Amino acid sequence: MTEVEWAALLRAANAGDARAYRRFLHAITPMLRGLVRARGGSLGAEHCEDIVQEVLLAIHLKRHTWRSDAPLRPWLYAIARHKVIDAFRARGQRVDLPLGDFAELIAADPGPDPTEASDALRMIERLDPRSAEIVRAIGIDGEEIAETSRRLEMTEGAVRVVLHRAFKRLAALRERHIE
């Protein structure tokens, strides 16, 4: 998939298209994984996957800062670089990432999709029970928002609000984990 196609997906996503958004996140993940592994192979696959997930969460919470007429890759790289440096610092390591673009960094083979990342579950456990249940239901059990809202007797809007706050909270928890 090319950068132009990614940009089209994110543009649709920012206009509210959840399917395009999912495809976008899937499409960029191997590149992010390649970036993290190229620099942090010594951390082990599981920790690398934690960092990939941190970057995905940051992209999610900051996706509106991409201007739809701007090139996508420099934006993506800047977010990834910022979070990767943070994440390595949190683990007591330094990482050197040049300013600029993915160009030379994505040569690394992203390798197979690892099974699990450990941080996310630990962080989810620290959410309030309702938020944790909703994140688990939609992420891990693969429920649709509509199913979750019926099961928990909440409106779909309320489930969405809880889910959105949960992601903000998760990002803040990871941030604290860095302190």
Add this chain to the structure above:
Amino acid sequence: MKTDQLIAALAADAPAEPGLGASLARWLLPALALTALALLGIWGLRPGLAAALMQPAVAAKVALPLVLAGTALVLALRSSRPEARPSLLPLAVLGALALALLAAGLLTTPQARWPQAWLGNTALACLISIPALAVLPLAAGLLALRRGASTSPARTGLLAGLLAGAAATALYALHCPEDSPLFYVCWYGLGIVISGAAGRLLGPRLLRW
């Protein structure tokens, strides 16, 4: 949690989000309106404002901060995008313009009157008023920019502080009766710098992500 599962959860949370410019407007406009009301209610407009504004030196003390506020606004928004490294050169140009005004003031004022023109009668009031008027716009600007993704939060904070300080100064200039560039380049400038420094200090705390 697998990354695919995280992606599924993230994709479920994909409402359309307003851009950063829209949220800045939503926070900043009310803050500026309240600040303008405070100026009208507490400080008041100077007598004969319309006639005074016809003089170039008086027009300049309103116009220059307005241009600075606009420039800082554009740069603050730009620097809130993660990939951006906006140059601060436009600010240097405006600083040079202010210094040119000061030089023109020195040339047109007899040397014996420099101290009086420089200190005026309200320097302290000016130094207190400008940062005070900047508080609300600075708070609003920084809160709005928290939605941004600045990779240089100190710089973005500085720009938010300059924006707030310059906007406060343009308003204060409508009250302030001191019209010598010797006075306003120094004291207005210092007021704007104080606000900028406050933003510079708060940025790293408030704008990290």
